[in-house]
Amino acid sequence: MNFHSDKLSKIEPSGIRELFSKAQGIPDAISLGIGAPDIHAPKELKEALKTAVDENFNSYDQTPGNPGLRSAIARKYKNEYGVEYSESDGVIVTCGGAQLLYTALQTYLKAGDEVLLQDPCFLTYPRQVVLAGGKNVWIPSTSNFKIDVEKLKGLITEKSRVIILNFPSNPTGAVMTKSELKAIVDLAVDNNLIILSDEVYEYYTFDDQKHIHVGAIDGAYERTITANSFSKTYAVPGWRMGYGVATSDLMKPIYGYHGFVVANATTPTQIAIAKYMQMEESKEFQKFIREEFQNRRDAIVKGLNSIEGVKCEKPSGSFYCYPDISGTKYPDGEEYSNKAFDLAKVVLVPGTEFGPTQSNYIRASFGSVSVKQIEEVIERLRTKL
Ligand SMILES: Cc1ncc(COP(=O)(O)O)c(C=O)c1O
Incomplete structure (x- = not known):
């Protein structure tokens, strides 16, 4: 049956x-x-986890995440990209970046809303869109795997609600420049779209390029939810530690959804990562x-x-x-x-x-x-x- x-x-x-x-x-x-x-x-991170468990950080923590870790994440964005996210209501710690993406789509999509996503993209996105009741609208890529902005313009309708960006990209490894991304941000502003920017590969950029945080581009801040993760950053995918940052207005409804799904992300791993983020190592x-x-x-x-x-x-x-x-x-x-x-x-x-x-x-x-x-x-x- x-x-x-x-x-x-x-x-x-x-x-x-x-x-x-x-x-x-x-x-x-x-x-x-x-x-x-x-x-x-890294060994210092593993040591920090053992210590957290031994020091009995084994109970529930706050729903949006451990306050020490949220504050370390907010500081990271300020220091690395000059962007302020409120540690009290603009940061969330989730069970992997995948859960942030899922929760954000569940929070923001209404039945039949259209989500613009690049062809090709991380295979989880289209599934999560469908699970959230949305409809996938595929944006063609240029020959070097960037979003084709001219074609994107023709795909936006009054049902378009979210555009998903992912640079550096899985599966292509492509990175769009700041000015290329700005053209997409402008379209998002003109059409009142939410930008869901998946930046889990932010430290995997080559040839001395600096990662472009979409939320730092003019016009993007008010409408961008950024997904990130420690899976790749610290090579701990099995810890299931991800996070998101956004304005308080965009983030607070996500807290509401998250609380009834996982209550909070794992406690000792959060304590360990908060400590490691402060270390030179x-x-x-x-x-x-x-x-x-x-x-x-x-x-x-x-x-x-x-x-x-x-x-x-x-x-x-x-x-x-x-x-x-x-x-x-x-x-x-x-x-x-x-x-x-x-x-x-x-x-x-x-x-x-x-x-x-x-x-x-x-x-x-x-x-x-x-x-x-x-x-x-x-x-x-x-x-x-
Ligand atoms: C583009 C992208 N986003 C998000 C994720 C999810 O990672 P995690 O849930 O382990 O943080 C992955 C994993 O491969 C990915 O490639």
């Missing part, structure tokens, strides 16, 4: 999780599938991440472009690259990734997971592979496919 809600029937399961489990039992499989960093969490960790992942990026882009028929743009951020495989023997992303798994034991994600017009692409995550493994992957793809 089918007991589940009709909402669930409207969304597709994630193919990435399936690929992940498929690869797990195979000894020499190499996975470029899952979007998580393989580096260990956290800055060093960010520097380490940038260097490590830039090396991996350089190796994978060079390697992929050396394979006949594969064209790969250089990602400016995140830890994904998104090659076009349409010039190969297997020109369809699903077929290519099946062959990569069957013939070379390499896990790649077909572009069709990320949007409706993505069959020419595959996503290769370099989050969990060393440069040596990247070289091995390239060799296998070159010789076995």
Whole structure:
């Protein structure tokens, strides 16, 4: 018998999780599938968590988050981007960035509202939009994976309510410049849209670029909810620690929803992160991440472009690259990734997971592979496919 809600029937399961489990039992499989960093969490952060547990921070905390952590987050935005968010009612700590995105969409969408999202995008967004009763409207990308602003203009209707931005991007690694983003902010202002800006890869920017916080762009502050996360920033995706910042007006309704879903995010992890954010080591960790992942990026882009028929743009951020495989023997992303798994034991994600017009692409995550493994992957793809 089918007991589940009709909402669930409207969304597709994630193919990435399936690929992940498929690869797990195979000894020499190499996975470029899952979007998580393989580096260990910093030791000072782990120590801080052990201390928090030993000091008995094991009960509930305040619904919007531990006050010490909220204040550290507000300070971070002031120091790094010159933007003020109120630590008492403009910051929320959630169970991963995913829960912030979910809760924000649940809070702000009314039945039939349209959400503008980029084709391709993080596969969780369209599912969360449907779960919140909204309708996905896909914005085409330019050839270098930025939002096509001219096309966006033609897609805005009176039902448009939210636009989701995600730079650096999962799955493409693209980053839009401040002036490019400003054109989108202007459209959001003219059409009274909420901007949901997912900035979880803010510290994964390469070639000395500084991350652009959308909330700091002229006109954006009053209408932007920013999603962020410690999953990638401190390499602790299993801790499920995310957060959001916005004006008090936008944030307070989100508090109301969040309280009845999780009461509060995990307490000892919040205490540990608040402590670690103040430590000099956290800055060093960010520097380490940038260097490590830039090396991996350089190796994978060079390697992929050396394979006949594969064209790969250089990602400016995140830890994904998104090659076009349409010039190969297997020109369809699903077929290519099946062959990569069957013939070379390499896990790649077909572009069709990320949007409706993505069959020419595959996503290769370099989050969990060393440069040596990247070289091995390239060799296998070159010789076995
Ligand atoms: C673009 C993007 N946003 C949000 C998330 C959610 O991360 P978490 O819920 O672990 O914070 C991910 C995870 O891969 C992501 O790639």
